[in-house]
Amino acid sequence: MHWQVIFPLFIFLIIIFGIGIWSNKHVRSSNSFLQEYFLGGREMGGFILAMTMIATYGSASSFIGGPGVAYNKGLGWVLLAMAQLPAGYFVLMILGKKFAIIARRYQAITLIDFLRERYNSHVIVILSAISIIVFLFSAMMAQWVGGARLIESLTGLNYTAALFIFAASVLIYVIIGGFRAVALTDTVQGSIMVIGTVILLIGTIVAGGGIDQIMTSLVAENPKLVTPFGAEGELTPLYVSTFWILIGVGVVGLPQIAVRAMSYKDSKSMHLAIIIGTIAIGTIMFGMHLIGVLARPVMPGIEIGDKVMPLLTLKVLPPFLAGIVLAAPMAATMSTVNALLMLVSSTVVKDIYLNYVKPTANDGEIKRASFIVTTVIGLAVVVFALNPPDLLVWLNLFAFGGLEAVFIWSVVLGLYWKKANKYGAIASMITGMTLYIVIDRFYPSIFGMHTVTIPIVASFIIFVIVSYLTANKFKDEKIFI
Amino acid sequence: MKDQRFKIAHREALIGIGLVIVNFAIWYGFAYGLGSGDPTKYTYVWGFPAWFFYSCIAGTAFMIVLIWLVLKLFFKDVPFEDGEVDE
Numbered sequence: 001m002h003w004q005v006i007f008p009l010f011i012f013l014i015i016i017f018g019i020g021i022w023s024n025k026h027v028r029s030s031n032s033f034l035q036e037y038f039l040g041g042r043e044m045g046g047f048i049l050a051m052t053m054i055a056t057y058g059s060a061s062s063f064i065g066g067p068g069v070a071y072n073k074g075l076g077w078v079l080l081a082m083a084q085l086p087a088g089y090f091v092l093m094i095l096g097k098k099f100a101i102i103a104r105r106y107q108a109i110t111l112i113d114f115l116r117e118r119y120n121s122h123v124i125v126i127l128s129a130i131s132i133i134v135f136l137f138s139a140m141m142a143q144w145v146g147g148a149r150l151i152e153s154l155t156g157l158n159y160t161a162a163l164f165i166f167a168a169s170v171l172i173y174v175i176i177g178g179f180r181a182v183a184l185t186d187t188v189q190g191s192i193m194v195i196g197t198v199i200l201l202i203g204t205i206v207a208g209g210g211i212d213q214i215m216t217s218l219v220a221e222n223p224k225l226v227t228p229f230g231a232e233g234e235l236t237p238l239y240v241s242t243f244w245i246l247i248g249v250g251v252v253g254l255p256q257i258a259v260r261a262m263s264y265k266d267s268k269s270m271h272l273a274i275i276i277g278t279i280a281i282g283t284i285m286f287g288m289h290l291i292g293v294l295a296r297p298v299m300p301g302i303e304i305g306d307k308v309m310p311l312l313t314l315k316v317l318p319p320f321l322a323g324i325v326l327a328a329p330m331a332a333t334m335s336t337v338n339a340l341l342m343l344v345s346s347t348v349v350k351d352i353y354l355n356y357v358k359p360t361a362n363d364g365e366i367k368r369a370s371f372i373v374t375t376v377i378g379l380a381v382v383v384f385a386l387n388p389p390d391l392l393v394w395l396n397l398f399a400f401g402g403l404e405a406v407f408i409w410s411v412v413l414g415l416y417w418k419k420a421n422k423y424g425a426i427a428s429m430i431t432g433m434t435l436y437i438v439i440d441r442f443y444p445s446i447f448g449m450h451t452v453t454i455p456i457v458a459s460f461i462i463f464v465i466v467s468y469l470t471a472n473k474f475k476d477e478k479i480f481i
Numbered sequence: 482m483k484d485q486r487f488k489i490a491h492r493e494a495l496i497g498i499g500l501v502i503v504n505f506a507i508w509y510g511f512a513y514g515l516g517s518g519d520p521t522k523y524t525y526v527w528g529f530p531a532w533f534f535y536s537c538i539a540g541t542a543f544m545i546v547l548i549w550l551v552l553k554l555f556f557k558d559v560p561f562e563d564g565e566v567d568e
Contacts, residue, residue, distance in 0.1 A: 075533050079512050082537050086501050089548055093497025098490035100561045211528030223520035226530050228512045237513050244505060267558045275549050282541045416494065 005314070006155060008323030009330065012192065013169050016185050016334070020173025023181035033367050037178035038109050038346040044183055044264040046272025050088075051190030052183040053260050053273065054280045055335035057087055057251065058193060060146040062288055063329035068305025070292030074218065074225030076235045081289040083240070086248035087257075088278030092270055094252050095261040098415050100270070103262035110343075111255045111411070112351040114262075118414045121422035125351060127429055131406050132255055132347045137381065138392040139399035140340040144385040147333040153310060154326060163385055166334075171378040174338050175371060179263065182338045189331030194280050196328030197287035199321055200313055204291050207316040208298045217297035225296070242450040246401055250452060253408030254400065256339045259346075341381075345374040398437055405432030405455040409463045417467075421474050424467030432459035486559045493556055500551065504544050511536035 030036035044052065070077040099114075106117040112128045147170075148163035155162065173181045208214040218225045229235050251257055264270055288309075295302075295312045302308050313325045349370050354361060361369065384392060406429045413420040435455040444451060516523075516532030526534040 075530065078537060079508075079533070082508060082541065085508075085541060085544060086504060090497055090501055093500070094494050096490055096493055096497070097559055097561070098487060098494070101484075101486055101490070101559075101563075104561050105563055212525075215525065215528055215530070219521065226523065226533070227520045228516040228532060228536075237509070241505075241509060249501060266561065267556075271552050271556055271558075275545070275552060278545055278548055282545065286537060286541060416491070 004319035005323040005326065008320065009154070009327050012188075012327045012331070015188060016169065016173055019184045019188070020177040020181045023173075023177030023184060026180055027176070027178050033363055033370070034109050034350065036180070037367075037370055038342065038350065039259075039263045040178070040180035040183050042104075042263055042265065043180075044260075044269060046264075046269040047276060048183050048187050049260065049264045049269055049273035050276035050280060052186035052263075052335075052339075053091070053257065053277050054088065054284065055186040055190035055193065055332065056256055056260065056339040057084075057281070057336075058190075058284055058332050059143060059336040060150070060329055060333040062284060063193070063332050064146070064150070064306050064309055066285075067288050067292030067295070067309045068307070070289040071295055071302065071305060071308045073230040073235070074222075074227070074293055074296075075290075076228045076230040076240075078286065078289040078293060079228050080235060080240050080243055081285045082282075083244045083248045084285045085278065085282050086244075087251045088281040089274045090249060091252050091257055092261060092274050092277070094412065095258060095415070096270065097267060099258075099261050100264065100267075102415065108262060110346050110350050111258050111407070112347060115410055115414065115425070116351075116355075119410070119420075119422040119425050121426065123426055124410070124422060124429070125355060127426065128407070128410075129347050129351045131403060131429075131433065133344055135395060135399040135403055136256070136340045136344050137377070138395035140337055140344065140381050141384050141388060141392050142396040142399075143333055143337045143340070144381050145388060147330065147337065148385065150310075150329055150333065153307075160386065163382065167378070167382045167385075170334050170337055170341070171375070171382075174341050175374045175378065178370075179342055182335075182342050183263070185338065186335045189335040190280060192324070192331045193328045194283050196325040196331075197284050197291075200309075200317065200325045201287045201291055201294075203316040203321070203325075204294045204298060204312060208294055211294075214294050214297050218293070221296070225293070236448055238448045239450060242453045245456055246404065246450055246452040250401075250404035250408055250456060252412060253404035253406070255403060255407060256343045258407070258411060259343060341374065341378055344377055345370065348373045348377070398440060401440070401452040401455075402433055402436045404452060405436045405459055408432075408456060409460050413463055413467075419467050419471060419474075420463070421467050421470060423470040423473075424463040424465075427466040428459040428463035431462045432456065435459070489557050489559055496551060496555060500544070500548060503547070504540075507540040507543065508536050511540060 027037055030041060035041055066081060103114055106114060108114040112125055115128055116125045147166040148159055151162035151166055152159050173185060205211060215226060222231055224231050224233060292308055295308050299312055299315060302311060310326065313322045317325060353369055409428045410425040432455045435458055439454060440451045512532050523530045525531065
């Protein structure tokens, strides 16, 4: 590996550290520790909000796994990836102002704070906390393994050493800087993701001799590569359309995304974030997946999909630019991991410790607990990532779809439907999760649709039915929505 | 208690749903409308197959412009803190 490639990566790490130290000043001087540490004092402006949303959403799979699949399936996979465009505007428009207003009124720091105030139910708090901790812990481990593998392949270090470098760089700034550090580093990371995508896209088109020539070679190899149906006609319109639910619309139910919708400063920031976020997510998803397809004629014969992006970068770009572009998947992994770590830690501290273990804790104790919990969870992930247990690997498969199925309706109906009550919410959470796991295990792509479709539809129906059936118990309850 | 801000928020959420439906229609319509024929007889725009150009490139650009317009025309600024409004 060339030193010129490693140099930009190194600079990137230094900047990230600097942000962590700077944010720690805010954490130490803030008069509301919880709000500062876990929400950055609700001060995010539009650009930062957009970047932290897209950086959290875009993970290693957008930069490494996705282009690898596109390499094998062709333009149909880019079409499917474009279903992610709504992630840029839909969450902020749906949760939008209402969530921001209600979260402030309830003084909610976490998504679970909102659910607790809205539904008044310990069962919901505990169910939600367990699903967040279990699923996101395993998701975090998977990202951690991915990050370490990436450093391993870029630097030639062994896996353990790579894991420690990755862990040390993420843990330090998250622990000392809290949410503010996470959001600010996300801004740097998100920008690198967008810039890296554009550089690599241009480099690949030039290396391939222009779009016309690349398309001609693709058609010559297999005309299906340029259809919407995939190299073997496996991407049916129904499957691809139901994919929208998982990756475009269902994102509303992801706690690590939803919590960002209560962290911004004012409605101007929200408006700006919607447009910037949509442009950024469109650029990344379109660019990276198209790059995977274009790479096929440029570098034929790559067998392992995950190697397409790194190998292509080193081939088509000069070393220094390659370093910048390869910082993008690192940035994507770090920015996802840091959000998950913050979220799991806030769940343990705010939703479990402060609700059930020590409600009377003073500011000093909360501060200590937050630092300790974040550190312990971070280190635990590292230990598990050294030798990933099968159970966690298995749980990670359900993490995103499962969480969406659990949370989407309790959040959305809780915000917009007065009759939504705790029995409906509990029933829908359990239905969503159980169906998701059962369908994923035993009937994958049932009726030709994506796994997430039926759990989301069923948990909605159950929510409404149960809420109506139990409506008379809530006649006198006042609900401020 | 009637909070005027919620009326605005509800309308904007509905606009969000409308935008997703438009987004989906453009994406799906062009992709399968133009892309279902024989791939060796595709027409090309800017070097890309026409279905891909209209669905993924022009469609995305159109959505970004549409979202910008909608934000300018229909989205209103509201305060988030409860104290700042008269109820």
